[in-house]
Amino acid sequence: MSSPRSEFISGVKAIAPILLGVVPFATISGVTAVETGMSEIAALGMSFIIFAGAAQLAVVQLIGDYAPAMIIILTALIINLRFAMYSASVAPHFKQLPLKWKALLSYLLTDQAYAVSVVRFNDNPVSQDKHWFFLGAASALWGTWQAGTITGIFLGTRIPESWSLDFAIPLTFTALTVPAIKGQAPVTAAIAAGMASVIFIDLPYNLNIIFAAIVGITAGLLTESRNTGGENNNE
């Protein structure tokens, strides 16, 4: 039987391999913020208030380029649009939770917490305590991110790029995703999305991810409706 405690621990364990890849990313975001001339307190505030690696790196770069405030804010918005997609995808699993829980889990929603949780939720949709799994995974990631950023800000430590630790993130995603893709429509959707994300790699602001998801979802829905002869698709 699952309990809040055991779900929380399972969440921490599930995200552990990804944390390895997050450390170099977190330290670099702290180091570059300070190198760009941001004060330690601003760099720290950014890491706690925004808590989104790709957007933080873009913000730091734009500040270094003396970009106007509006441009910086819009850029961060576009980079973080993908969170709305994750939010929609996990929302049904959090439907019954009190507002306080929803508010907390929203703050902690990241690529990595989403990835480990959604795979688990789809495997095991009946668990009453799955929000504890998410909390375990997401808060482990949060703690690692903040510790890495703080190390980067105050000690200037970088993890050598030649260690390639960042590769742990796509590898763990692979280990989670590949077994979860079953059936003709999901396989078609996955291949279409994977190809689209590479083809559109040049799109700015990580838009290739959203674009690839749209291409993949469309491919999946088309495959599905073709297989059912279009019967149940008159909505």
Next chain:
Amino acid sequence: MSENLLFLIIIAIGVITYATRSSFIMIAGSTDKFPYFQKALRFVPVTVLPALIMPALFCHNGIPDISIGNERLVAGILAIVIAMYKKNVLLTLCAGMGSLWILQAI
């Protein structure tokens, strides 16, 4: 840029980012009326995750590189094959990292 303006920007981005994260979680349940939307949502995990993975394997410094010289592609394909047969995250991770380090060393 003044420290005050910088903090205003950071807070604005924080608010906007929180809005994207909380958007659908907060209104969960109210999209049940749209079955086609629900159907589309089921494909989010199987499309977003490959979309995050594939550029990390196929692209080198932001440029697609489909060759045997792309160490991450070779290590990644090995990882995909292992993940197809063994549902074991640590095994896939170790095989992928191990093969990448070996390929980078030779």
